Amino acid sequence: MESNAVSAHEPNRRLELTPERMRELGYRAVDMVVSHLATLRQQSVGRTAPRAELEKLLRKPPPEQPAAPLDVLEALGRDVLPNTLHVNHPRFFGFIPSPGNYVSAVADFLAAGFNVFAGTWLAGSAVAEIELVTIDWLRQFCGLPETAGGLFVSGGSVANLTGLAVARQVRLGGRTAGAVVYYSDQTHSAVERGLRTLGFEPPQLRKIPADRRLRLSPETVRREIAADRAAGRVPFCLVANVGTTNTGAVDPLPELAALCRDERLWLHADGAYGAAAALSPRARPLLAGLEQTDSLALDPHKWLFQPFEIGCLLVRQAGWLRQTFTVHPEYMKDTFRPEAEPNFCEWGVQLTRSTRALKLWMSLKVFGVDAFRRAITEGLGLAELAEAELRRRPGWRIVTPAQLAIVSFRYEPSGMPPEDSEAINRRLVEKMRDDGFALLTSTILNEQTVLRLCTINPRTTHDDIRQTIARLAGAV
Helix, strand or coil: CCCCCCCCCCCCCCCCCCHHHHHHHHHHHHHHHHHHHHCHHHCCCECCCCHHHHHHHHCCCCCCCCCCHHHHHHHHHHHHHHHCECCCCCCECCCCCCCCCHHHHHHHHHHHHCCCCCCCHHHHHHHHHHHHHHHHHHHHHHCCCCCCEEEEECCHHHHHHHHHHHHHHHHHCCCCCCEEEEEECCCCHHHHHHHHHCCCCHHHEEEECCCCCCCCCHHHHHHHHHHHHHCCCEEEEEEEEECCCCCCCECCHHHHHHHHHHHCCEEEEECCCCHHHHHCCCCHHHHCCHHHCCEEEECHHHHCCCCCCCEEEEECCCHHHHHHHCCCCHHHHHHCCCCCCCCHHHCCCCCCCCCCHHHHHHHHHHHCHHHHHHHHHHHHHHHHHHHHHHHCCCCEEEEEEEECCEEEEEECCCCCCHHHHHHHHHHHHHHHHHHCCCECEEEEECCEEEEEEECCCCCCCHHHHHHHHHHHHHCC
């Protein structure tokens, strides 16, 4: 009989630890996470290390011999984790933060620990059902009909890519020749990247300048469509923004939906950032028309406070996903199921996939939907507070008022030459990053550098906002 014992001199070919060592490692890892989260407010917002420094720390030959697990964990805590930006920090206001939550982190650990496979019903029936249930919760939040369905993916880039692939298949039969897609110059770069991946050439992409409110103008789109039809092209799809990364702008969805019906265009909405705000009564009027989209991308790792990675695609007819992606190879014949028991590998591009639904499902169950609703609503108010704080300070100009928890602004005192103001605004991001108290990022609007705050973290307080604005003013 073969012994399960492993000699101290024999390689651990089974890649196992004893139960005692597993608990020791796991408990220490939990302690690290809890300590990090409990002290996050007192920490800096993180650090970006130079490549040369990291090469010296981390560039080693592949290790032939084992190391003590706790030693490896200690090195991780010493050399790796401190050299990251803490995007869940309550004063991380850059880009679109991912606040995360501990319950979802535990769910990810359980999914990895049990090595759950969520590509087929055969291998992961219960987690597939959780994905169906959680997707349907999101469908309800966004007001889509009961015929709608969807799946979880890595993030907004893949959600947009998948939605546009469905549009291409359903409306064009998979062909791209002559088809034209319309979107604004405020649309996330993931959309253009996805269209290129799907075979659309640059002449088929209509990037339309946004209006003065940085929204897509239905009248401008209508003129572009007419010109393309007159030239023998095939207007095919319109991409609407539901919360742009630059300013939180929402395109006029009801008017664009009516335009798409009139012109027989597919309406895809990139709501990776803003669609989850539909949970808040304060934001819901701004998102009117969301329920009329044919496909919708949203990212629970943004405004539903999940850890990376979890994006989502919803489509108006769940059957469109199978129509687009189903392939039945002979080696998968044992997994073919009735339609009521979906294989999510037939609904998107991934066969090998873990469960992303589990963490969202578990955190909604633990905290309740109303906690998420209140957290989203508070995020809206924090951006309004930031705007008010900036308005009362001399020299600051609000470029776009607070909308969907984003406010953009510039330091532009009266009499300062434009080139000096531009230089100061560019330097402020670096100064704040070096200071470490809070982090914001910049963008370009109307050919000027503009600073922006995104205030969606539910752990951010009013004092965090006031102190950040004061720190920013002091850095001028």
